[in-house]
Amino acid sequence: VALHQLGATVYGDLTPWLGGGFGMFATLDTPGNRVISAHLLEPDFRREIVIPESLSDAAERARAFPTRRRLAELARRLAANPQYNRRTAEAVQLTVWRIRPNPEPIRTVRVDIDH
């Protein structure tokens, strides 16, 4: 398990604090020091959108271990939200950021909206 955690942190961007590898209290790369920015992409502009409370659990897991699959699933669930599934909207784009010690993007995923 601990070796799997090492691999997942190095190759999969799992936060070292989680996963059973005992990397807690060893780095600033905590789940709390990561954020997800979500944008609705329209032809001429992009609009920042808020991840609703109903998706907070999925968002928390995506911050901790932002695999492409997990982010894409979260983006699809956002895209299915009637509030965002507008005729002009083309896609939902999610980016997970590390905010400490310096802000840097970890992974970006774009999921097109099917109308």
Next chain:
Amino acid sequence: VSTSITDRLESFRARALDPATLALRLTLAALLLRPIGIGWLRYAVVALAVVGLVSPKALRHAMLWWLLVALATLRVIADWPMADNHGYLLCYWLLAIALCRSSVELEDTLARNAQLLIGLTFAFASLWKVLLSPDYLDGTFLRISMATDVRLETFTRLAAGLDAVELQTLREHLHSGGSIGGAAEPTRYRAVAMIATGWNVFINLALACAFLGLPWIARTRNILLIVYCTVTYAVATVDGFAWLLISMGIAQTDRVAVRTIAGFVAVFLLVLGYRAWN
């Protein structure tokens, strides 16, 4: 009559100080004090812990421990990847107990497993702090976390001598994108962070070496673990992890080392006191 009473007293003392049984009881007590999981799983774990504590027969029965292994593992899988590291350690420890329940040499087998689990826990913790983390050894982690992690606030204010306003000022400086160092970082604050970093590296490495059997330090392993739990869990409020380490620490203690066992029990209660204080 007096011989009979003396014999019974001796028998009681022998049973009370049996480290394996005491370790099992404290493991169950830890599950009651800090239940794991949510919903039905949490109630099932608490119910099994109560059964094990009130019934000596159940405490010795492998089925109780296999059920706890199943529930603890289910919780880690259901929570993936959000379970704390001691959630995994709990699974290993419960599995070791369940397997040892079938062993004729329960005490020795459990002691060996407890020693290895503690040693490996600190070996991996050391690996992260010393080799893998990009921001631990240079002190960056604690210099930022002491200001921004509210769990460390009491320690920061006491050790670094900051009042609430000074700490808030430093916190706001960091939250607004300011870097650590320079005029914003008090000298004593920085010194405390660097000493704490060095201490953590030392104690994690020492515990890994001691519990994995390096001859020159192995004999000090119990006192090292007692010191570690006393100091660390006064600052980092992860009592479930502390109680698990103490239970395993007792399991690998020689049954004649009465003072060591008493020391572990005292620290178990001390961590409960830390929790009440916090």
